[in-house]
Amino acid sequence: MNDRTTVLVWITESTWTACVDAARDRAPHDDVVILHVSDDDVAAAAHHAYAGLLGRGHTPERDPGGRLAALSGAAAADLLEAAAHRLGRPCELLDHHGDVEREVVAAAADADLLICARDGDPHRPGPHSLGRASRFVVDHATCPVLLVWPADQP
DSSP: OOOOOEEEEEEOTTTHHHHHHHHHHHOTTSEEEEEEEEOTHHHHHHHHHHHHHSOSOOOGGGOHHHHHHHHHHHHHHHHHHHHHHHHTSOOEEEEEESOHHHHHHHHHTTOSEEEEEOOSOTTSOSGGGSOHHHHHHHHHOSSOEEEEOSSSOO
């Protein structure tokens, strides 16, 4: 019988250290999966602005949407690598793209625990301490959720 559980750690650029620290401290013997989700809407908006507002003469290499997508992918890879290093033990790294909250909920379907951070107003405990995506995840995840503060608790 396997007593190990799978802990999914959802990281974002502003809260990743608190989430990784919580996994390291509270799940020292469990399998850890670190998830980052890139919202493709930003790159798509830049592409559509370029295509719609700048007229003729569009070239793919000048499209800011493509450059933003490339930069986002590199930043996500760097963030996942930093998170794995901070965890200090073997883990699985997942880099997803799409609707952030739905990607997290889908990934959490196979987890025994989801660790994520409060990303709303840090000075107001309660509902306002959760942003839109994290509120959706807390409401829809089918596994237990551990919410951590990204800094010292207010």
